[in-house]
Amino acid sequence: MASQEEIFSKVQTALVDALGVDEEEVTPTATLVGDLGAESIDFLDIVFRLEKAFDIKIPRGELFPEDILTNAQYVQGGKVTPAGLEQIKQRMPFADLTKFSANPNVQDFGNMLTVQDMVRYVESKLAKK
Amino acid sequence: MRWFWIDRYTEFVSAQHATAIKNVSLAEDHLHDHFAGAPLMPASLIIEGIAQAGGILLGQATGFERQVVLAKVAKARFYFEARPGDTLTYRVDAQDIRDDGAIISGTSRVDDRLQGEVELVFAQLGSKGEQTGMFERETLLNWLRMIRLFEVGVNTDGTRIVEPALR
Numbered sequence: 627m628a629s630q631e632e633i634f635s636k637v638q639t640a641l642v643d644a645l646g647v648d649e650e651e652v653t654p655t656a657t658l659v660g661d662l663g664a665e666s667i668d669f670l671d672i673v674f675r676l677e678k679a680f681d682i683k684i685p686r687g688e689l690f691p692e693d694i695l696t697n698a699q700y701v702q703g704g705k706v707t708p709a710g711l712e713q714i715k716q717r718m719p720f721a722d723l724t725k726f727s728a729n730p731n732v733q734d735f736g737n738m739l740t741v742q743d744m745v746r747y748v749e750s751k752l753a754k755k
Numbered sequence: 756m757r758w759f760w761i762d763r764y765t766e767f768v769s770a771q772h773a774t775a776i777k778n779v780s781l782a783e784d785h786l787h788d789h790f791a792g793a794p795l796m797p798a799s800l801i802i803e804g805i806a807q808a809g810g811i812l813l814g815q816a817t818g819f820e821r822q823v824v825l826a827k828v829a830k831a832r833f834y835f836e837a838r839p840g841d842t843l844t845y846r847v848d849a850q851d852i853r854d855d856g857a858i859i860s861g862t863s864r865v866d867d868r869l870q871g872e873v874e875l876v877f878a879q880l881g882s883k884g885e886q887t888g889m890f891e892r893e894t895l896l897n898w899l900r901m902i903r904l905f906e907v908g909v910n911t912d913g914t915r916i917v918e919p920a921l922r
Contacts, residue, residue: 644829667826667856671876674851674858686855 628752630745633680637744640675644668654742666736676744682751689747690739691717695732706730720746756785759898760804761845767908769916770816772848775808775902777801781839796837798871801845801863802828805873809847809859811904813877816852819895819919826856827876833863834870841865855879892921 628636638652645662658664664672673684687693691714694700700710711727726738761775779786779796786794806825814823837843843863850858856878863871890898896918899905908916 667876667878670853670856670878671827671829671858674876677851686853 628680630749633748633752634741634745636679637676637741637748640672640679641741641744644671644675652741654740654745656741657737658739658741658744659736662741664736672744676748680748680752682748682755684751688717689744690736695735701732704732706732706735718743718747720750759807759902760800761808761902763901763903764808764907765844767812767815767904767916769908769910770812770849770852771911772846773808773812774844774846775804777804777843777845779837779839779841779843783839786839794839796839796841796843798831798833801833801837801843801871802831802873802875804843805845805847805861805863805871806859806875806877808845809849809861809875810877811899811902812847812849813852813857813859813879815904815908815916816849817879819892821882822880824878824880825875826878828873829858829876830872830874832872835865835868837863837865837870843870896921 634654638649641647641652641658641662642649645664645668647662651662656662658668658672669690673689676682677684694710694713694717695706697710700707700713706714711723711730714721715723721739721743723738726735761777764773764775767773781794785800786796789795789797810823810825814821843865845861845863847859847861850860856876859875859877861873861875862869863873899918905916905918910916
């Protein structure tokens with residue numbers, strides 16, 4: 627199985643290509659939206675590149691749970707409800723939700739995902755292969 | 756200006772790849788502004804042509820039921836300028852067609868010389884069967900006939916692509 631450095635390096639390449647950023651900017655703690663400037667359409671591009679680089683399949687909603695974030699059952703007054711947070715946790719066990727849970731504004735969700743989350747996500751996919 | 760940036764398809768294999776040509780002509784108005792006395796085909800319009808060739812490849816793959824939108828030019832590199840008299844041959848390959856979009860890679864050639872390379876991300880909007888606002892269906896069909904899609908288009912099993920019914 628690929629080492630974490632190998633995974634990081636391939637994730638880094640995917641993000642450099644998809645977002646047109648410099649390699650040095652793609653640090654483990656960089657957030658995809660805030661630091662690297664990813665927009666919603668970039669996620670499709672990122673998903674495609676990760677699938678190709680690691681030979682994995684990434685189902686829609688797994689990397690970015692837009693269906694939960696737009697579901698009235700899980701969002702009230704612009705904030706994700708405790709039940710919604712639980713859903714996200716189950717869907718995205720690779721993401722560190724601590725900071726987001728403290729003030730779960732839907733708008734801030736996109737700014738939560740970091741490069742390290744991507745690496746952990748790929749690791750979990752490869753482990754299941 | 757009419758927004759047709761390929762003249763005709765020369766090959767079209769459903770959901771896989773297609774080639775189309777664009778003849779650059781001194782009769783095109785915009786070349787006289789880009790630039791006066793030095794007409795060059797703008798690279799942005801070459802990207803648009805490749806996107807039209809690739810967008811139709813994607814649209815046909817999903818039965819023209821969804822709105823296909825060029826969402827992102829992930830990469831574009833050009834190696835020399837295209838000039839009046841040049842015939843640009845665009846080749847588009849569907850790298851990945853998903854429910855919400857597609858990645859299409861494309862090249863532009865003049866004779867055997869690689870003129871440009873692009874990578875395009877398309878989004879598919881609206882749900883299947885929903886009337887989409889971008890084109891009237893008849894307008895779309897007319898366009899597809901003009902660029903000879905149904906004269907050269909085949910499915911992966913080699914059978915002819917037939918015109919979708921007007922609804």
